[in-house]
Amino acid sequence: MSMSREDVFEKVQETLVDALGVDDDEVTPEATLMGDLGAESIDFLDIVFRLEKSFSIKIPREELFPAENVLGNAEYVADGKLTPAGLEALKSQMPHVDFGDFASDPDINKITDLFCVESIVKYIEGKIN
Numbered sequence: 001m002s003m004s005r006e007d008v009f010e011k012v013q014e015t016l017v018d019a020l021g022v023d024d025d026e027v028t029p030e031a032t033l034m035g036d037l038g039a040e041s042i043d044f045l046d047i048v049f050r051l052e053k054s055f056s057i058k059i060p061r062e063e064l065f066p067a068e069n070v071l072g073n074a075e076y077v078a079d080g081k082l083t084p085a086g087l088e089a090l091k092s093q094m095p096h097v098d099f100g101d102f103a104s105d106p107d108i109n110k111i112t113d114l115f116c117v118e119s120i121v122k123y124i125e126g127k128i129n
Contacts, residue, residue, distance in 0.1 A: 002129050008055075009121050015050045016117065019043060029118040039115075051120070057127050064123055066093040067111050082106035090114075096122035 003011075013027040020037050033039040039047070048059050062069055067090065070076050076086025087106050091099055097119045102110060 003125075005121065005125060008124050008128070009117075011054050012051070012117060012120050012124060015047065015054050019047050019050050027117055029116070029121065031117050032113050033115045033117075034112040036116075047120075051124065055124055055128060057124075059127070062093070064120070065115060066090070067114075069093070071108060071111070077108060080108055082108060082111075094119070096120075096126060 009029065013024060016022065016027045016033075016037060017024055020033075020039055020043060022037050026037060031037055033043075033047070044065050045061070048061055048064060051057075051064075052059050070082070070086055070090045070093070073086070073089075076083055076089055082090065087099070087103060090111075091097075094114070097114050099114070102114055
């Protein structure tokens, strides 16, 4: 099943509205799940489950939100920032994410900013198209 970017976005938006109890207009492509939409780590499981159901696909948790694997690796984190190796590891696991600003200051406390609505849309598009 091939879907337009707009259709994918609408379904992702619906999913996030249902999962997080936010309004449609809050779920913009740039909105970050935790910062802007108030998601907590426990919500990620629910979001993955709902996306799987909504798009009839299987989403390995480490594919959509792989940060835990990287953050748990001592080789990838130093002084509260991702090392160059850590940044590369995360980029290779998350080709659907724009690392623009984060790459210049890979503070692990800002890693959740990478999880935005647009990155989910790109990920889903890659899965279904």
